[in-house]
Amino acid sequence: MVPIIERLAADHPDAKIALHYRNELELLVSVMLSAQTTDVNVNRVTERLFEKYKRPEDYLAVPPEELERDIYATGFYRQKARALRATMAMLLEEFDGRVPRRLDDLTRLPGVARKTANVVAAELGDPQGIVVDTHVRRLSQRLGLTRQEDPVKIERDLQRLVPREYWGLFPHLLIWHGRRVCIARAPRCEDCVVNDLCPSSRV
Structure with a gap:
């Protein structure tokens, strides 16, 4: 091997990962948005997105329709916007606004399946799968x-x-x-x- x-x-x-991110929250959002689209497409969207949404609270402060418009180009934007908002709420309620490191915690986040959790954990320096x-x-x-x-x-x-x-x-x-x-x-x-x-x- x-x-x-x-x-x-x-x-x-x-x-290495082709998604562009500067911190753990941007990493999580990028990987969630990458479902059913290309990394290049996600990077185009997040270049503007991350100037507007810097904290979990920012995703909850706008009407759902506004977030949907901001991520529209990634496809499946309604489902992704719902998952992002629910995930941000859980980060604030259960993890002090931080992205958890453990796979079990990551997979509890709405819209985060095992593959996404594995990507995030590995990029944060602790691959658990x-x-x-x-x-x-x-x-x-x-x-x-x-x-x-x-x-x-x-x-x-x-x-x-x-x-x-x-x-x-x-x-x-x-x-x-x-x-x-x-x-x-x-x-x-x-x-x-x-x-x-x-x-x-x-x-």
Whole structure:
């Protein structure tokens, strides 16, 4: 497992989260908004959003329709606005306005599923699981690391194989490799640095 990680890390030294944020609250909001849209799109929206909304209270101080307008371009804006407002209320009521660090607490926040919680925890420096998105699922299957389809079961398989100190980095490596080399329909196996370790390799 470590050779795969080391080779991918050497090939993708810039592998990190693509969302722009300056603090824990901006991180949480960005990840919540990223559902069903691109990171580039989220960054366009949050550039203005974060100048207006700096504290949990700010999200609750405006009418729901105003927040919906401000995040409209991310899609599913009504559901996202509802989740953001409910999350901000819970942060204020139960966490003194701070973003919790524990996965169990993060997943209690409205609109925060396990994947979002894993991203936030890892970015805050304490990965407690492994993020599984479409790239991580596809590459894990191609590399023979899992046969599962369910993200939670895939995560369980990966946690058994990936050393804990790499839990935060590993998904970024697979995501970037999945975007650049191991693409969905036509993987560029000839350009892959782990093709000799991959059971799905076509070279």
